[in-house]
Amino acid sequence: MSAMLLNKEKWPEFVGKLTGKNVWAPQSDGTEMRFAPVGENEKVVLDYNNTRVPPKGALFPQTETMFKFEIGSDKVEEPPLDQEVVVLGLRPCDARAMTIVDKLFKWDIDDPYFVKRQEKTTLVGLACNEPGLNCFCTSVGGGPAATEGLDVIMADLGENYFVEALTDKGKALLDETRDLLEDADDDAQKQKEKLSGEAEDKIKRSVETEGVPEGLPGLWDDPLWPRVSASCLGCGTCTYLCPTCHCFDIQDETEGIDARRCRMWDSCMFSEYTLHTSGHNPRPTRKERTRNRINHKYSYYVDKFDVIACVGCGRCTNLCPVNIDIIEILRQVKEAL
Amino acid sequence: MTEKPKVGVYVCHCGINISSTVDVDAVAEFAEKLPNVKVARTYSYMCSDPGQVLIKKDIEEHGLNRIVVASCSPRMHEPTFRKAIADAGVNPYFLEMANIREQCSWVHEEIEEGTAKAKKLLTASVAKVRLLEALEQKEVDAEPAALVIGAGIAGIQSALDIADAGFQVYLVEKTPSVGGRMAQLDKTFPTLDCSACILTPKMVDAANHPNIELLTYSEVEEVKGFIGNFDVKVRKKARYVDFDKCTGCGDCAKECRVKDRFPNEFDQGLSKRSAIYLPFPQAVPAKFTIDPDNCLFLKKGKCGKNPKCQEVCGTEAIDFEQEDEFVEFRVGAIIVATGFDPFNPSRKPEYGYDDYPNVITGMEMERLVSASGPTEGKVKVFNGEEEIEPKEVALIKCVGSRDESVGNEYCSRVCCMYVAKQAHLIRDKLPDANIRIYYMDVRAFGKGFEEFYDRVRRENVRYIRGNPSEIFKRGNKLVVKVEDTLTSTPLEDEVDMVVLGVGLEPRADMRGVMELLRLSQSPDKFFLEAHPKLRPVDTATDGVFLAGCAQGPKDIPDTVAQAKGAAASAMIPLARGKVPINAQVAIVNEATCRGCAFCVSICPYSAIEMVTVNRFGNEVEVARVNEALCKGCGSCAAACLSDSIQPKSFRDSQILPQIAALGVMK
Amino acid sequence: MCKNPYIPHTATVEDTWFETGGERCIKTFKVVFDDEKVRDQWSHLPGQCAMIGVLGVGESMISISCSPTEGQFLRFSVMRMGKVTQALHELEPGDKMMVRGPYGNNFPVDEWQGKKILTIGGGIGQAPLRPIVEYVRANQDQYEGLTMIYGARTSNDLCFKGEFEEMSKCDDLSCHLTIDVEEEDWQHNVGFVPQMLLDLDPSPENTIAITCGPPIMIRFVLENLKKLGFEDEQIYTTLENRMKCGIGKCGRCNAENMYVCKDGPVFNYSVLKEIPEAFA
């Protein structure tokens, strides 16, 4: 599909055009960037390094009502999920992550909530010109300008955004905003490629994944696990902020007679996650839980869905309060193999 | 095994007490739709026999296993309904009461309001009752002994009754002698028998009874434990006189260097005593006591060359080295018989009690007319200039009673009669005197009272209805300013003497006992009984009973009657030898307890201790509750950060749904 | 059936009874779906389970403890453990239970045709084994016979007690009960299940052994089965892991790369033994 340019001055207008849709975009809350619905006069910031909390919530909200009911009745009401959503400016890794969780949510039985939301959501990505300190997307099959999972890709060319539709949904979106866009010439195309090449070069950290998915199970009792997990706090930071983590809990919440069953993000780093009521816990310590996290991403998921469930966004490493560094763990894994 | 909760809801009309402000039928109808409610009914008097039968029948017919009674305060009828459902085979702790009378119908006016609130309260009760747990009533041994605090007539009588029944009694009296106020009285209405004559034998009995350990000049310092097992510590104040050596001869008092310098408490200060003294001639025990505040030697460390008393005491009983002693013992029940204080008329300055020596109180009058009193029974007053035999005598009733301005709204119940009695006694001694009594009402409600009142009136005692507003001096006369409200005539009555018929007040020092035993005060500030009608001698603290004027003003017959009642009640645990312990005790979840011992430092009954348990091969410390000690206050639970300790029936899991029910139902 | 797999069907409890007593008592429910369509479309096989629950409280994964051969109803035997199971225990005949499923794989009953079946159960572990027993009894001609070993701590902890008497009347069925410690009036064996297995000394010849029970018991039963000469492929067991969705989304039930809710709960020992986490 043809490439186009959007003058940065027209950006607010572009956002404004998407009326009737729920538009999500990165915004600053003063200290940090986060994806949030765009309200009036709100400043969308595209010049950012990655939000702390990934935009996975657009398809898989942190808390989602599965259905409502009244106590005492067995009639349930399902959510309509008919709102059109546009996510603006998400990074290629986050978009790619959605394709990864997609596999699980459609494995055998479709997860209706994810699927419905996905149908209604258009993802407009923004290529990275300045990758972050701990980005290693290129090691796990992504890249600063990767388009997998996106409907539209944008790139910051300075004065203009380079804009290109990648899917029909993306095309429809650009059609709606056609009058704000101009056709891109070859130069623009080249400039975009140059920038992404440069961005790739700027990525300093990397992991070596060859042999890892097959090899990990063999390291079950390796001393590396107690070593790398000793300082883990068992907080959910790494998983909550991971764009490919998809685990959830289901709870019934009641308020008088009104009640709902909802699901919310859960984390395999929590001890309750696998705890049986009897007190038995198949993963009793942080060692087992850390091992599961790494294995799940780099081995089990590959085994089931043929893809590594890590997009190299570096969040877990950036935000782990005790410097548990997935890149370092993988280095040690590799060493132990 | 988990049973599905099947709740029966019983909404009481309480005659019209509830139903006039709460639409009880609407409430019951509403209740029927609440989760787990099987039946909801109303009845005119739920607590009555047919009311209880109704519940029992429903339990049988509908297989109910939880009961909610929406009626009066659980403080009133919880035991009643607990028993009723237990009779029907349901665990008595599967009961919850919604207080829709005291806290609803009686305090709200609009029926909409009342009904709406009743529904809410009921919703909360139903929410809770579903989550209650079955509890078991356990018992512990009770110590077959009693403590009686205060040895006025009430205390003496209780002690004698309990001792006669064969139980050990510790009778603790604050002052050096037993007897209390009654010992100060001259003759007693309405029969006019001499107070000392009827009291002294009892005082002696109490002192000599093999089952009574008399602890005079003593105070209870500490009470720990609970019904059946109170651990008591008593301070025996130093008398500085060897109890065993003193023969009560009184030589010391006669020789005391500060002889007859200090107001004699027993004579209401109308006479003087020495620093070493016997409160009154018939005092029991007849042992002298040194008043440490006034004794030269004790105060200044020096009394002449040698303390005089020490010099003269033939048995060398004086012992300045003596120190307070402590006695500790365990009892199963406690009777509080600490009596009253006469109203201090200084608080009504318009009556000039502080200014004019010929304005005296009824209590002083008792001493004045007493043959053993300071004047040997002669009625004489000092009018400021000279001592005279009064010709014109006025007695004023209700001084300090039924008087909002001094904060006492209650009637003191004895003044009408003792004022009449004193008028009679004055008439006896001063046949020519003009005696009048100013009064608001005459309440001659007791046995023989009306007859006595009639008799006094016939003795030429004038009753003038009016509440004097002021007493002042004119010349050497006192002027009583008053309006005769029957004739609406303002009067300025000139008299030689005024007797203030002071009322009875709670003892100024009652706080100490209150705090020791966790008692409360009723609005009149006397000790609060558990129920004004049904449990008049019980208190909120199990095993602690009230006797005499400590609970409220009363005359001697009533005092004695109540003392006997308290004795009987106190003897129940002693005789059974066992007391049921609180079933709503705290319990620790050892799996989650983190061993911080916060609960241990909190528990006021030291009911929690840390124990070491084996948790999968690891030794860990966890809290454990001693059920016999726990009173179920739940303070521990609020302090436990991990909610590992919870009082049964008041668990978080039972209270939070109550909160939800009250909040959500807006 | 409903499109949204998370939405449970309403079923009515027809009958309930307690199998065992005590703090962690087991109660059995016989339930029937309210909707006829659901009833007709529902099909399960021994080994499968269902998410059952109470709206407003939650759901728990519970083995279906009846065989489809028994009729158009479901049976669940639930041990009272926590929030949901407690709420389930409060249900009485006539009450509604919410059910979705069936989930998980089943015992390969077709593959086993012509073989001898040996079940070794302990405690509540008999719940997933009961459908096998019933299934084999209903299709006796297709199997070479059934041996059942079942034990519990005390006779009061044995589930399905009432049924054993009738069972032992069956020709092809031998039923061996055992309890941990001697009791008065106890007619059967005393001793632990793994030992009982050794004592019985069943031949591995053309036999499938299925075991389910407390982890400790399973470990020793597996050991003893090996001692008796059973091949890994002849041994089956079922796993129990915490799970929320039942359909492979919520994540937590995995034992390494196996999702118990989808790849299990029935596992052949040859697969399982490669998964150390399964025995954690």
Next chain:
Amino acid sequence: MDLELLRKTGAEVAARDDVKYLLGWKQGTYGYRVAPAFVENAAGAAELIFSPLCTANLATYLTLVEQLPVPRGEEPDTRKVALMVKGCDSRAVTQLLVEKGIERDEVVVIGCPCPGVVDPALLAEKYPETEEPAEMKWDGEDFLLIRNGEETKISRDELLAEKCRLCRYPNPVVSDEMLGEPVETWAPGEDKGVEEVEAKDVDSRLEYWMDQFDKCVRCYSCRNVCPLCYCQDCILDRLNPTWVNRSVNFSENTAFNIARAFHLAGRCIECGECERVCPANIPLGKINRKLARDVRDKYGFEPGVDPEAEPFQASYKPDDPEDFIL
């Protein structure tokens, strides 16, 4: 800080038979990161450091370590855990002693007098992080940053962590061994963060916190990192009864945060870890410090300074303030 002394002492302690491992700090994997070190033998002590980047409070590991079932026939490992503590960290140890979370003879405490650490977020903001691990040192009154071999002197005021500005106990209050001389204490500054919030009217305060708590993702890092949040089964995770719903929204987040803060009232020793680890950047320290200040000013109580003290929430004084009572 004399690194040689630190490592020498570390090696000695780690080598002790009665010591399971020694907790210290080591260089992290990149940038300004410092990671907790679990030193099991003398050799491991070579990587120990103590620098203005050592913000982490290692006392949390004393209670974080899961107690696994002891296999039958084996004895539980009762060896001591040794740990290095700054002033604030040592208060956590003391408070744990008060609460019987640990016994004194279960730990070996190595005190590190602390001239104050940096605020890592501020540092990264002003001096962007590099992938190469950087070093930092105390340099008299200043900090010395060494990145890619390049030294930058930064004034203390510029980077000092808020908790350190307010610190009243830079020298460990409990220790078995002290590394070096005590530092001179400094006058704690004003708590501007708290005062700023207090200066707002009640509605603006709510608005302020609403914005903050709205960001909470309920990762529970704040709780897990806290050395004094060590219940086996946190009530905020519990289903029966449910104190807070698990769904993530402003209401539940606020309830969670209030409950957490309240549970730390009179226990929080102001190490600032919760705020540091919060991925949502919620200024949790303000709440903790506000409570800590009230506990100090109104109740005259300071947690974590006296191992014999009665726990604040489990004690009272007859003259505790009651001006708020009707």
Next chain:
Amino acid sequence: MSANYEPNIVAFLCNWCSYAGADLAGTSRVSYPANIQIIRVMCSGRVNPLYVMNALQQGADGVLVSGCHPGDCHYMEGNYYARRRLGMLKDLMEFVGVDPKRFHMSWVSASEGHKWKEVVEKTVEDARDAGPFEGFRRRQIDW
């Protein structure tokens, strides 16, 4: 805020003093606003401060905790603990923006039926002043 807004108040009363005081108000037919709903606990020391938070979250506009006067606690010192904990809570709530008018604590003895009335009136009036609690009240169930 609507003119006829009626605040919803949840009160925790100790069994021995305040609950008895409220009973006395009833026996004395002292009338007071019906906005108050009482939850009986054995001692004010039982009141977990988180109840207050929970009540506000679950639908209360105001919360009252009442116990015996200092020194009068049936369990000797429960009210002292309550005072300390709830005093801290009040500070905390105020700091996070909960109007201090929404939470009160009082000492009401078994003899203070009239004081109970005054306390209720004050609590209701304050809560009314503060308006419906929106703060962190659980929102209506939403998709």
